[in-house]
Amino acid sequence: MNFVAALNDVAAKNLQVLEEQIRQAIADDEFIFEACEPLFKGGKRLRPMLFLLCANSKDDCPAERTMPLAVALELIHTASLVHDDIIDTSKKRRGVETANSKYGAQIAVLVGDYLFAKAFQLVAENNYGAQVQLILSKLVKDLCIGEIMQDRSLFEVPTMTEYYTRINLKTAIFLASCCRLGGIVADMDSREVENLTAYGSSVGLAFQIIDDLLDFFGDEKITGKPNGGDLKSGVITLPVIRALEQSDEAPKLRAIVTTGGSVDAAIKIIQATDAVDYCRTRAQAHIEAARVNLPLTLKTSAVLALEQVADFIVDRTR
């Protein structure tokens, strides 16, 4: 069950419509449908659902106004995952064989490109206007810059600032944009839109910190991937950065993470420090900031739902 849909009946109904419209959006071409349909299985739909929750958080916003953009957001997210998987060693994503593994790198690149283009087509067809187009194109650019930053510094220990810059570009700007777009399509005033954006940004930071924690300490049966994947591929994240500051065995941990060494040994060193608690505390602080930023003008039920999403972000197991 999708966690956002579990919040209330409106979200559950929206999710159903969203799933159907995602299927329709990839149905223009037979091969694209065959290649993409499995890619959309198992996603949390966090981005479009955040957008939909925000768009409906003051008054109800008609589905014709929200759904095409909700679909576009999930297409962009999935396109970025498909492109992420190009040289990723893992052959599965969301429990499904990746496009790269199934069709090879070249076709996976093209399938991702197609999904990006389809997203922009949906937005153009539904006359969302230049402001929405601009937010989308900028978030894709930021996503690319964040990923490039990450790929160019594999096996290097980032500073705290570098880590936060990266997760902001990779994740927080995307989630902030989803919430911002919700406020915009619902014609909220600029203060409400800024507050929703700040909410989304904080939720995004918390989301990525927890993601990075789950990569080490998640239940592999639930996350669906082996622990320490980031470490193995050279992506150094907050648990390691904190442990390097705190541990007596920092030199040993540094040697492991800068060479992609033993995950088990790294986990042992991290667990002997306060790194796990520290990450949870940081994520929780961002969630508090998210909560504080929620506009006071929203419906009570919407505030509740957006708070629950925020809480879920830190409590989730996958």
Added chain:
Amino acid sequence: MNFVAALNDVAAKNLQVLEEQIRQAIADDEFIFEACEPLFKGGKRLRPMLFLLCANSKDDCPAERTMPLAVALELIHTASLVHDDIIDTSKKRRGVETANSKYGAQIAVLVGDYLFAKAFQLVAENNYGAQVQLILSKLVKDLCIGEIMQDRSLFEVPTMTEYYTRINLKTAIFLASCCRLGGIVADMDSREVENLTAYGSSVGLAFQIIDDLLDFFGDEKITGKPNGGDLKSGVITLPVIRALEQSDEAPKLRAIVTTGGSVDAAIKIIQATDAVDYCRTRAQAHIEAARVNLPLTLKTSAVLALEQVADFIVDRTR
């Protein structure tokens, strides 16, 4: 010297402005500039120059109205080349080391994504409106479908119809869209826009046929790549399709092209048929169709320039 700029002073001046604005468009981020600047070297700028010629073919269209879209068209084209090179064996493109060879596949994918997003950002920022966005997003989709079609049938002999479908999606729709956009931003009437589109489509078909011919029979010193590259990578094009219809040695040629065998042996068999003449005649016929489609309402100087572009397409050596 760029061939379109060689046509007249206006085109030459436009090219200069275009080059400067392309540099500006990739200057937002330091790494992107470092990675992308070499990628734009040596291109023919056919797409933006066709767009600019068409936009200025009736009355002069202000540069503020045309240039951002001209840049966007070249960014999209370059993004598609960067993504093309991901698994391409050639380490050079336009005489310059590919992003893939220099930075690896993952970063090359992200650089291409960034260029696509930047193109859409330029279009949003300059308020070209939903119609222009739609044409661009559709042409990217078609480009992807054409490339996917090609990549999924490597080492298979296409029918004439399949060949034309592929080059239409890969090339003709892009060039047609450039000309169409020229007519649209210059506020031409729908008949003029349709005629310019038809002109661009025919030019595009001729362009790709000549490209496919040059791949076998070009002067390697001028094309900058070894002959037979398509055959080696399994892309079967018009010279082969025609030779297979005409040659007594068709079974031998079929064996070569379906296995990526000897380029020299294939060239010998093709040259013993009428395939080269046939391809030139086909390209010439498309150029005639292009010429006939030019709207009668255009300036004489513009008609001359657009005819010269068309002629150049078949006469070019690279």
